[in-house]
Every structure is written in structure tokens, then in C-alpha cells.
Amino acid sequence: MKHAISVLVENQPGVLSRVVGLFSGRGFNIESLSVAPTLDPSKSKMVITTSGNKQVLEQIKKQLNKLISVIKVVDYSEKSHVEREMILVKVKAREESRAEVLRIADIFRARVVDVSPTSYTLALTGDTGKLQGFIEILYPIGILDFIRTGTIVMEREMHGRRKLVS
């Protein structure tokens, strides 16, 4: 199973390399990684998607916590959360397929962000499943290139049972 793990770190040079070095040095895999400063600019948050059995996941979380620059580690697969990723796809769009590409973009609520006589570049956000579906549908038409941001996550606020906290 895929796990999205967020890692709150000190926003300092070299911290990313400590985290990434931990994964490579111990043979853990990283499927995607995104990182940027947080509301408090002295800290950064990374979201790493990774996979492995229960024991490996346990080790990943403990080893991350052990790094001195890491402040907090949260495994979102254990929590109710929202998950988003963004993709830019450049698709072949000649005469016959131009309308088809736009129709698909519309169905997925993707936006056209660049146009050329032979291609469209589309931007889409969603969870990983939606992005995957988008790629699969466009594939037969001819994908020239795509780039993904990697997953980001945020815990859902609970209504009713627990009171809202900021």
C-alpha cells in the first residue's frame, strides 16, 4: 500500500539531503517527494509517498524521527485526509484529435495552459487515481510529455464528534 508521509523539518540548507540520504542509505523507496516552506517560514514540510510492509513503514517513520532536523512525522494513511497532486500534460493535438482532447479536458476539469498548432498543454489537479485515469485516457491520443508535482496532503477537520481546531 502507498503511504503519504509528511515530514516537518527545520528550513535549513542540507535538511533535504539528510532525509533523501536516509531513504537511499537504508534502501527505502521514494515514489514522490514535494517540499516547500510552511506558514512558519522557519520550517518546511515535505510529503513523501513511499511503500513497503508494516515493518518497513515503522522503520521509515522511526528513522525519520531520529534525524535531528526533523520536527514531526505524520503518516496520512492512518488519518482522514485530503490529497492533491498536479500534472502538466503536453498532448498531441492535430486536426482530428483537437476537439477530443478538449472534451477529455472538460470531463476531468483540466485547464488548457498552452496551445500550439500541434499540441495542447493541460493542467490538472486531483488525487493520484484521477491523474492516473487522465493519463490513461490521453495515452492513445499521444502524450508528448508530462510532469507531476508529487502528492501533497492535509488532514481533514472533523465535524461533530471533535471540535474544530485551527
Added chain:
Amino acid sequence: MKKITGAHAFIEAIRCEGVKHVFGYPGGAVLDIFDAILDAPDLQFILSRHEQGAVHAADGYARASGNVGVCLVTSGPGATNTVTGIATAYMDSIPIVIFTGQVSTHLIGNDAFQEADIVGITRPCTKHNYLVKDVNDLGRVIKEAFYIARTGRCGPVLVDLPKDVMNSLVNFKYPESVSMESYCPTYRGHLGQIKRIVGMVLKSKRPVIYAGGGVIHSNASDELFALAEKIRVPVTTTLMGLGAFPSGHELSLGMLGMHGTYAANMAVTETDCLIAIGARFDDRVTGKIDEFAPKAKIVHIDIDPTSISKNVKVDLPVVGDCKLVLKGMLDQLEDMKQEISELRNNSESWLARTDEWKKEKPLRYTQGDTIKPQYVIERIDEIAPDDTIVSTEVGQNQMWTAQFYRFKQPRLFLSSGGLGTMGYGFPAAIGAQVAFPDRTVVDIAGDGSIQMNIQELATAVQYNLPVKVMILNNGYLGMVRQWQALFYRHRYSHTCLSTSPDFVKLAQAYGASGLRVENPKDVDDAIREALATKGPVFVDFVVESEEDVCPIVPAGAPINNMLLV
């Protein structure tokens, strides 16, 4: 407040940390610091002859004394030469702080002369490391470095000091406390969990304690002893745990693992409750992991959460300092007289069985016409004072020392366990001798290993550090030869050391003393003479060339699968 240079602030900072000794080697990038050292007669600087030697010395100093060892070297090659020493300390959780010089901040990244990204290079083998870019951060960083090195699971911390930072001026005040949001080791074990452990142990029929280096790091030997005696549980230790429990005690099973005793490996295989304390289930201990302690419920006490359930699934873990957790267990046992006497009754037959194993297949060797290396170690143990500090190199010399020297107290045995670094023992002995100038310090060496840091003899002579190096000269890289004999059909590929130097003359050339012993009957006299000699001594024991370390568990086999002869 008067402004001082970064270099003087550095001296002030380590002085505030209580540092009395610094091991190191100078160079261009640290000229300012070395200049400031001349103004600090209260700090004793020990000039090694290679930066690796300086780090091992700081490490030996730390292991023997329990205090943080300190090391100072220059940038580039000085810094890269420390890497083996740092990795050695990291694997064995030894508190040292390594200060490296660095090129000036504006040159970093330019491939400047003697520039090396030592923070990048040592990231995977330090507990943490720092590059100080602003002299105003210097005090906080040094404070944190010492704090991180000696708390939690100890380890090496490196601080990289650019030259311009060292000669810029600062209003310096060393911080009084550390505040780090992201670092807060757990010392107190969870009380509920401690109670459950006690309950599980009391219900067991064949308990065994498996104690590691963590017991020594947390100074928990007394508590371990009290616990073992109170509930009469046999104790086996790892290599790093030697001395945590007195070997030779009736409850001691000796070391376990690849070269462990028959009794220890059998007991661990048969136990129904394995109590791991400050140990980490290393592959040299467990052998084939799926068949390690197959009948046991496993209890694991360790300060490092990542050690728990890393290699072996644990039934009852508790994260905390060994000393405090053991104290907690002893408190719980206070008013459980009834249960304890039941356990003791139950375990009488178990203790009888472990005694049987001890008698059935003890560690042994036969002394003949040539000197047996094991004999030399037994004689050193017999003759040297009780508080002698013994370091080892790596290989057969190390394993025979672990098997045949009876360590009765903690911090008397210094050896590179995790990394297995040849060349560790001699400089480590030098560091230990600096910490304890009046004690006897012995390095039990191999003819191969001693040549890896032999240049440190100049250090020993210069500072009159009377380390005694006992070379078990078998003419081979013996441990590797043994594996080639047992598992590679005696094909001795590049393990014969046919052209070693004359160690006696070599010692004399350095201004030390040298002795050679070829006859078993001269062993005692040579040891006595070496111990009575004032300065450093090399004793070249010409020993049986193809003696094997026994028992041995082949790599990847279960540990009850021992080759005994």
C-alpha cells in the same frame, strides 16, 4: 563586552564544556584555532600522526572515561582522513565531537584548495553535523553538538568551521542551555510497559538476559547485576557488552553470537523469555534471523526507538535509558517476594541446564611447543592489574580477547564492534591512557592491524603514554585466512603477511621498547617486563600461525549450529 575572535570563542566554548584534552592535527584552515590554543595552557593538545588516529584516540578516551572525546583537524584531507574514525564511533554509539577546518565561506563550493564537503561526506555516519556560517551561531552550535553527542543514543557529531568564521570578531557568550524543538530523547521508560515486562519475566521458565553496549553507555551495570541476582537469570553479553556483567560469575554465560560460547548460544536458542537490554540484534549476534531465539517471547529495552523491531519482532518493547528502566523493574520487584521465589524455584532446573552446557563445551585450546594466542591473553588477564584497560584490533586477536580475557567491570574493553575497524586498538589505547595516565593500558593486536596505525607510536612516545602493545603475530591476516580455510577450501588468497617489519627494531626506531617472545615459557616474564617498563612497549609474540577461533557459526546459519573445533 570585549569582542574576541571566533577561534578564541571556540576555545572558550569547549572550555565551558569541561574539555581538558583535544586530539588532532593542524593545517592551513585551522591556523587561527591552533594559534589560540597556545593561549590556553589548561587544554592539553595531543598531536596524533594521522587524523584517523586522532579520532580513534578521542573515541578510546570517550569509551574508557564516559566523557565526550574531542578532535580537531584541518579541512580537505585532514577532514576526509577522519571518516573511518567517525564511522567507527557511529556504529558503536560513542560520544565524540569532531571539529574540522573549512575554507572561507566565500570560497565554499569553488573547489578551493583543500576544500571538501565534509558535512556532506559524513552525513550518513554522524549522529548530526553542522557547518557554521556565521560566528554568532558558534556558541549555540557547539553547545548543541556536545549535547547531541552525549545524550540519547550517543554518537559522533561533526562541526565544520570555515576559516573566515574563525578570525572574525564576536561578542561571545556561551549559552547556558540548549533548546531544540526537534530533539528530545526518551529516558524514562513507560511504567505500564515496565510492569508488563516484569510480569512476563516472572511467568517465564527459562529466561535469559542478553545485554549489549547500551548497558555500558548508560552506566547500568550495577542495576543489571542486581536484577540478574535477584531473579537468578543467566546473562549473556554481546561483544560491546563485555564487562557489563562480570564474566566468570556463576550466572554469566559469556558472549553470544558468531564466536560466542556454546552455553550462550544454546541458552538463547532454548530460552522462553529473552530480555534484550541495550542490544540491537546485530547479524553477528543473531546468525540466521528466523531461527534466533525461536522459542522465546522477546523483551527489548533500548533508548533508540529505531532499534526496536528493526531486525527481530519484539513482543514487549520499552524505549528508555537502560539504567532507569532497570531501576524501574527492580522497584516493581520490591514487593513480589512470592513471585520471585516461584521463578527461582522454576528456574533451578534451567540454571542446571545452562551449567551443564558450560561444563560440556567450554572455550578451550591446547598449549603446545609454539605459543598459543589464547594463552597469551589468559596470561595477560592473570598478570595485569584488575583495572587494566584493554583495547583490541580486529580479527582473531579481537575474538580471542573477547573469549579469554575475563572482563569484570565496564569500560575496560575497547573494541570496534559495529564497523570492525582494523587499526582502531592502538590509537584508542592512547586515548584511554590520556584519560587515565596512571592505569595500565594494553592493546591486544594482530600483525596486520597494528600496521594500519603504527605511526601513532610517535604520539605515544612524544607524550610518554606507556601503552603496551601485545602483538599476536601469526604471520597472517588470521581471521580472513580462517574463513578461507573453512569456507574456501584453504585457498589463501593474499592473507599471508610474509614481510612484516621487525616490530622490536621498529619500536626501538621510534624510541620505544620492543620485546620478542617465541617460547611459551617466556610469556609470563615478557608480560611482566612490558608492564614494568616505563614508556610504550611493543611485545612481538610469535604465535601458532594457523590457529582458528572456535566456536564459529558460519555466516547465515542459526547460532546453535556451531563448528566447535
